Amino acid sequence: MKLTKFILATCAIGLVTASVAHSQTVGKAEDQIRWRQSAFTTLSWSMARIKANVNGEFNKEQVVQAANTIQTLAHANISSLFVPGTAKGKGWKNTEVKPEFFTDKEGAAKAWATFSTEADGLAKVAATGDAAAVKAQFGKVGQSCKGCHDKFHVED
């Protein structure tokens, strides 16, 4: 087998492997919109829990639960629910995503990466139980949420 043929054959095997391992698109458009609205609302709940703790009595266990939820969802590929055909539509309510989210892929990926990094930082400081550090990092997570919402979310 010539080298070029060998390389082509190897690439072909690679493509088949990639095809076997590709990420499943799950659900209908309505499911996908409801699921992403639910995931973001679960993030809101978790942010509200941490806010209550940094502004009031601090319960480490509750903060850890909420920070872990935010971190896990930051890495759960929620963006896979923004499939073509879901730029408009209704889940629990009409979607509030801006069309730019589907066209500015680089901007969307960058915004999500910032959020993921800040979420990792929040889970880390939550585990220490340092209320002041949690408050500071909570602010950074909030800023990353706002950064993305300003660009890609139609506010109520």
Added chain:
Amino acid sequence: MKLTKFILATCAIGLVTASVAHSQTVGKAEDQIRWRQSAFTTLSWSMARIKANVNGEFNKEQVVQAANTIQTLAHANISSLFVPGTAKGKGWKNTEVKPEFFTDKEGAAKAWATFSTEADGLAKVAATGDAAAVKAQFGKVGQSCKGCHDKFHVED
């Protein structure tokens, strides 16, 4: 200080500490119902993702994301959203919890503990990438969901 006085004083300190560290109740009744509906819908999304992978092409990364989401939410104290006054009411939709969930606290705690244990097992096997083991454990998680729904959830 007499021993009884010392014990009473120690208990008093313990009570104050417990008070400082108590878990915050966050949100109004409508928020709480919407948040818990969102958390359970995020669990449904994650279960749907794993189902698609064990019945079709298996993508380890997606299965790990979904299993970690289920495990984290299993330990996020969603039960704190079932506060008195939320047995009836509307979040995204009317709540579908049965009144028994609020009265049979032991049964509810037991059902959730079973789910948490099975969710831990699912995250563990997901990390190995063993599709057959994920399929088997996914069935056990599904059974634990069904066990709780049969007792405490008004099915559609």
